[in-house]
Amino acid sequence: MPHTLLLVDDEEKVLEFMEPFLRQEGYRTVTAMTGTDALAKAKEHGPAVVVLDWMLPEMSGIDVCRELRKWSRAGIIMVTARAEEADKVIGLEVGADDYMTKPFSLRELSARIRSVLRRLEGHDREASPEDPPLQRGGLTISEAQCRVWRGGKEIPLTPTEYKLLLTLAARPGIVYSRLQLLQSAQEDDYLNDERTVDAHISRIRRKIEDDPASPAYIQTVYGFGYRFGGRQ
Incomplete structure (x- = not known):
């Protein structure tokens, strides 16, 4: 179809x-x-x-x-x-x-x-029992189902938001530049406006953080980019 x-x-x-x-x-x-x-x-x-x-x-x-x-x-x-x-x-x-x-x-x-x-x-790909979910504090991230839960409640994320969160959460503590995150989420090199990442990160924080102004999960590394931080 x-x-x-x-x-x-x-x-x-x-x-x-x-x-x-x-x-x-x-x-x-x-x-x-x-x-x-x-x-x-x-x-x-x-x-x-x-x-x-x-x-x-x-x-x-x-x-x-x-x-x-x-x-x-x-x-x-x-x-x-x-x-x-x-x-x-x-x-x-x-x-x-x-x-x-x-x-x-x-x-x-x-x-x-x-x-x-x-x-x-x-x-939207099918779930696989061979692909166990990531547990990151109160977050559960299913790579098989491309779904995220916080405290048992599903968090609605767009595909881009999900890919950004997964990239960061898969390697806690690793600092990613905006360009690295953009390429991870967008796949196409010509989509090179790195500041779009900031807008997506802002939306993700509003969905997963207790206080988006003082984030515990996705932390800003000033002058470099972002990393997945506390609550491990």
Whole structure:
């Protein structure tokens, strides 16, 4: 079965630019031109990846992303004309997996979609009894199921968040640079904006830490990157 993509943009010409190419790439495509329609189409079709414009009528792409993350594990690629780093961080902090700035090439879009799909497929693979979970203090991390629990309660993580946490937790005390973490989570060398890691780490901390402002699990090593710390 081909993967379903939900393409969301309020400009018809942009959808006409993306849709034929992505269909030729073997995807099934569904389109929406407003935020509310995007949410309705996402519930109806269960897309694997949502390519989501920031500026939409009725509700913004940021609000759509925030709502999707309440119930969907679809990969989300934010697309916008806004190139400022602060805007990129906002998109990632509300749950986007990747961020593209207009104008972009169709080949780059296709590569980003493949990267997100690889992460999703790794995130959803079957459990294996030969792959015991990691125990890190109050955290249980199942590499077989790509799931995380804290105190018996499952923590909902995006594929990117899960890969970052697993990379750090697998080798406690080892300091990873932002670039190393980005390559671990994203797989593609061209996705080289290291500051996106900070946004993902911030989201993970809000989910697993008692006090995200004073983290016990994921610690910052100033001038270098991050390490998995206490509660061992």
